[in-house]
Amino acid sequence: MMASQSNSSVDLDIYLRGPDGASLADTAALTLFTAAGQLYKQGVTKKGHLRWDEVARAKYEIQVLAPGFERAVQPVDPSGAGALRVDVQLRPQTGGERAYPPPASDAEVNYVFGLYASRSGDWEQAKSYWARTLELLPDHVSAMVSMSEALLHENKALEAMEYLVRAEKIDPAYWRTQAVLAEIALRAGSTAEAVLHAERAMELGHEEAASAAPLLARALAARADEVLRTYLKDHPEDVAARKQLEDLHAPSEVRTSSEQPKADSREKSSAAASAKPAPRPGDTLWLPPDVDENVPPVEPGAACNLEEVLERAGKRIQEFVENVDRFTATEFLQHETLARSGNVTATQKRKYDYVVSITEVRPGVLDLQEYESSGSTPADAPGGMTTRGLPALVLIFHPYYSGTFAMKCEGLATWNGTRTWQVYFRQREDQPNKIRAYRIGLENYPVALKGRAWIVADSYQILGVQTDLIAGVPDIRLTAEHTAIQYGPVHFASRGVDMWLPQTAEVYSERKGKRIHRRLSFTNYLLFAVDEKQQIATPNSNP
Structure with missing residues (x-):
C-alpha cells in the first residue's frame, strides 16, 4: 500500500x-x-x-x-x-569567492549567481552567468543591464550600449537602464545627457533608485562645472561666476573618524594621514581638484586590510625592481603654457627616446636614473624644465620607502573600469623625503607629497597614482604641482616577464608664477638589450 x-x-x-x-x-x-x-x-x-x-x-x-x-x-x-x-x-x-556553482537551468537562479559573483569582484564569472541567463530567457532585462555594467567596468561603453538599447526597448520603465546610461554619458563628458538620465532613473525607481542620487549629484556638479568654465572663457572678468566655480570645488568639512568609509583602515600614522589639507594658492581653477578636495566614492561595507594591501603591492614593486635593470620607450610630450586664467597661450610638442635604469646602490637604497634624447642630440626642454620621476612614484609602495608615508585604505573602488583598493598616502613629517625632489643647479629641494593610489584588487598592481604638494617650496618659488599617472601591463616575451609601466601622465605646476600643463604618453617599450618591441597591453586585473 x-x-x-x-x-x-x-x-x-x-x-x-x-x-x-x-x-x-x-x-x-x-x-x-x-x-x-x-x-x-x-x-x-x-x-x-x-x-x-x-x-x-x-x-x-x-x-x-x-x-x-x-x-x-x-x-x-x-x-x-x-x-x-x-x-x-x-x-x-x-572576501572574494572563487568557487562558484555550475550554471543552472533556471534563468533567475543564474542571474542571482551572477550578482553574487559580481559582488565578489569576479566580473568574468558574473558575465558567464548572465550570458546563460540570456540564453534561457533572451528578454531578461535585468541581466542585460547587469551585462552592460560589467562591460562598463572594462571600459567597453559601446558594447554596453548595445545591451542598454535592447533593455530600454523591452522595458522603458526600468530605472537601472537609465542609471547606467547616465554613467556612460558622464564618462563621455555629456553632462546634460547624464543629468537627464539620472533624473529619469530616480523618477522611475523612486525609493528603489535611491542609489542613483549620488550619480545625479555627480552629474549636476559636472554640468555646473562645465557651464561655468564655458561661460568664464568668454567672460573672465565676472568675479561672481569665478567665485561660484571656486565654491563648487571648495573642500568639504574634514570628516571625523565616524564619518569615514566603512572599511578596515588599520591606518599607519592615522593622525598624519588624516591631517587637515594645506591650502592651495588662491586661484586654483586651472588645476584639477586636490586629492584632499576630491575623494572618489568607495563601495559601502567592503572591508579593506591595509597591511595586506601594502604587503602584496610591495611584493609587486619588488618584482618590478628585480626584473628591470634598464628599459627604453618612446615618449611623446605635449607642453602647454597657461595664462593666469588657465587658458592655453602656447603649445609645444616633442618626441624623445626615453631610458630608465634602476639599481640598488646599497642595501635599502634604490637609484633610478632617467635619460631623454631626440635622436642623436640631447633632448631640449620646453619651458626650461624636464619631467622626471614618473616610474619612481610607485616606489612609494616599495618596502624600503612605504614606512616614510602615512597611509590609509579608503575602501574598494572602481577606477577606469577596474575594481581597485583606493589608498591615500601622505609624507610623514618625522621621516626623510626620499621620493621626490626638484634639482636646481647643484642643489636638491625635497618635495613632500600627498596622494592617492588605485591598486588592482586581485593582482595588487598599481593602476594609477595622483599626487599633490603638501605645501609649496618657497626656496624655489614652487607653489603648485599636481601629477596623475596611469600604469598598464607590458609583456616582454623575450624575457618572459610582465611589468606595469607608465602609459600616460599629466603634470600641472606653477613655479615663479609660470603655469604649465604637460601631457605625456609612452609606447614601444624595450628591455635593455632586447630587440623585440613590446606594446602596452589593455589593463587587466589578472596578475
Whole structure:
C-alpha cells in the first residue's frame, strides 16, 4: 500500500535573515541537495522567503548564495508531517569567492549567481552567468543591464550600449537602464545627457533608485562645472561666476573618524594621514581638484586590510625592481603654457627616446636614473624644465620607502573600469623625503607629497597614482604641482616577464608664477638589450 502524501513529502518554508535578524530584502538563490550531493531543486527568494511544496521526505542540504553575504549551508532533516520552517542566518561577505556553482537551468537562479559573483569582484564569472541567463530567457532585462555594467567596468561603453538599447526597448520603465546610461554619458563628458538620465532613473525607481542620487549629484556638479568654465572663457572678468566655480570645488568639512568609509583602515600614522589639507594658492581653477578636495566614492561595507594591501603591492614593486635593470620607450610630450586664467597661450610638442635604469646602490637604497634624447642630440626642454620621476612614484609602495608615508585604505573602488583598493598616502613629517625632489643647479629641494593610489584588487598592481604638494617650496618659488599617472601591463616575451609601466601622465605646476600643463604618453617599450618591441597591453586585473 502506498504511503500517503503527508507521510512521503513535506513543504519547506525557507526564511533568510541578515546579521541584524531582519528579513533579507534582496533576492538570493537557493539550491537543495540530497544527502548524496545530487541537485534536487533550485529557486530564488522573494523578500527573504522561498517555499518548496511537496518535497520528498529525506535529509537535505540547502545552499544559499546571496549577493554581499558569505555562502551559507543549512542541513535539513524533516520529521513529522506538514510544513517545515527553516531559518538561515547570513553573514556579511568578507572576501572574494572563487568557487562558484555550475550554471543552472533556471534563468533567475543564474542571474542571482551572477550578482553574487559580481559582488565578489569576479566580473568574468558574473558575465558567464548572465550570458546563460540570456540564453534561457533572451528578454531578461535585468541581466542585460547587469551585462552592460560589467562591460562598463572594462571600459567597453559601446558594447554596453548595445545591451542598454535592447533593455530600454523591452522595458522603458526600468530605472537601472537609465542609471547606467547616465554613467556612460558622464564618462563621455555629456553632462546634460547624464543629468537627464539620472533624473529619469530616480523618477522611475523612486525609493528603489535611491542609489542613483549620488550619480545625479555627480552629474549636476559636472554640468555646473562645465557651464561655468564655458561661460568664464568668454567672460573672465565676472568675479561672481569665478567665485561660484571656486565654491563648487571648495573642500568639504574634514570628516571625523565616524564619518569615514566603512572599511578596515588599520591606518599607519592615522593622525598624519588624516591631517587637515594645506591650502592651495588662491586661484586654483586651472588645476584639477586636490586629492584632499576630491575623494572618489568607495563601495559601502567592503572591508579593506591595509597591511595586506601594502604587503602584496610591495611584493609587486619588488618584482618590478628585480626584473628591470634598464628599459627604453618612446615618449611623446605635449607642453602647454597657461595664462593666469588657465587658458592655453602656447603649445609645444616633442618626441624623445626615453631610458630608465634602476639599481640598488646599497642595501635599502634604490637609484633610478632617467635619460631623454631626440635622436642623436640631447633632448631640449620646453619651458626650461624636464619631467622626471614618473616610474619612481610607485616606489612609494616599495618596502624600503612605504614606512616614510602615512597611509590609509579608503575602501574598494572602481577606477577606469577596474575594481581597485583606493589608498591615500601622505609624507610623514618625522621621516626623510626620499621620493621626490626638484634639482636646481647643484642643489636638491625635497618635495613632500600627498596622494592617492588605485591598486588592482586581485593582482595588487598599481593602476594609477595622483599626487599633490603638501605645501609649496618657497626656496624655489614652487607653489603648485599636481601629477596623475596611469600604469598598464607590458609583456616582454623575450624575457618572459610582465611589468606595469607608465602609459600616460599629466603634470600641472606653477613655479615663479609660470603655469604649465604637460601631457605625456609612452609606447614601444624595450628591455635593455632586447630587440623585440613590446606594446602596452589593455589593463587587466589578472596578475
